[in-house]
Amino acid sequence: MADADSVAAMRILFVCLGNICRSPSAENVMRAVAEREGILDDLELDSAGTIGIHGGNAPDARMTAAAKGRGITMRGASRQIRSADFTEFDLIVPMDESNVRDLKAWPGAAEGTAKLKLFCEFCEKFTDTHEVPDPYYGGAEGFETVMDLLEDGCEVIARKFKDGTLLKD
Numbered sequence: 001m002a003d004a005d006s007v008a009a010m011r012i013l014f015v016c017l018g019n020i021c022r023s024p025s026a027e028n029v030m031r032a033v034a035e036r037e038g039i040l041d042d043l044e045l046d047s048a049g050t051i052g053i054h055g056g057n058a059p060d061a062r063m064t065a066a067a068k069g070r071g072i073t074m075r076g077a078s079r080q081i082r083s084a085d086f087t088e089f090d091l092i093v094p095m096d097e098s099n100v101r102d103l104k105a106w107p108g109a110a111e112g113t114a115k116l117k118l119f120c121e122f123c124e125k126f127t128d129t130h131e132v133p134d135p136y137y138g139g140a141e142g143f144e145t146v147m148d149l150l151e152d153g154c155e156v157i158a159r160k161f162k163d164g165t166l167l168k169d
């Protein structure tokens with residue numbers, strides 16, 4: 001999260017189930033892309049899970065290894081989504097449809113102002129899936145697929161932020 005005194009132009013929250021694989025990777029990939037694009041100071045980035053059982057935990061070691069292979073250092077600790085997130089963020093980006101369902105049923109979601117948009121709606125290179133598949137119970141290739149999708153979508157998020165269309169359609 002950006003520090004409390006800074007005024008971020010756009011607050012983006014990535015969401016998955018456990019907040020130890022996909023969404024912390026999305027946050028860290030987004031941070032790296034934003035830094036490269038010179039927009040890191042304009043964004044407040046965070047991630048959360050719909051379940052709380054991994055609360056406080058570091059990202060999964062398999063995910064951290066896959067991210068490292070792409071030059072991404074994984075930082076952060078798992079936390080569960082909270083009702084305030086639906087008003088404190090401008091854009092909430094879930095990884096799959098079950099995340100969307102869980103978020104829509106969350107207390108405070110209906111009153112929230114955040115726009116909800118599935119991550120893969122931002123992907124332009126990898127368009128044959130509309131979800132970032134849960135890699136938790138699978139093999140190493142699943143974590144590479146996650147990274148492929150995240151790098152693709154985060155590039156597009158950065159471009160849309162820069163051209164002012166991120167919250168449109």
Ligand code: 4NP
Nearest residue numbers: 016017018019020021022136
């Ligand atoms: P994530 O992956 O939602 O991408 O963080 C998972 C992490 C934990 C579990 C499932 C998926 N779990 O069942 O504990």
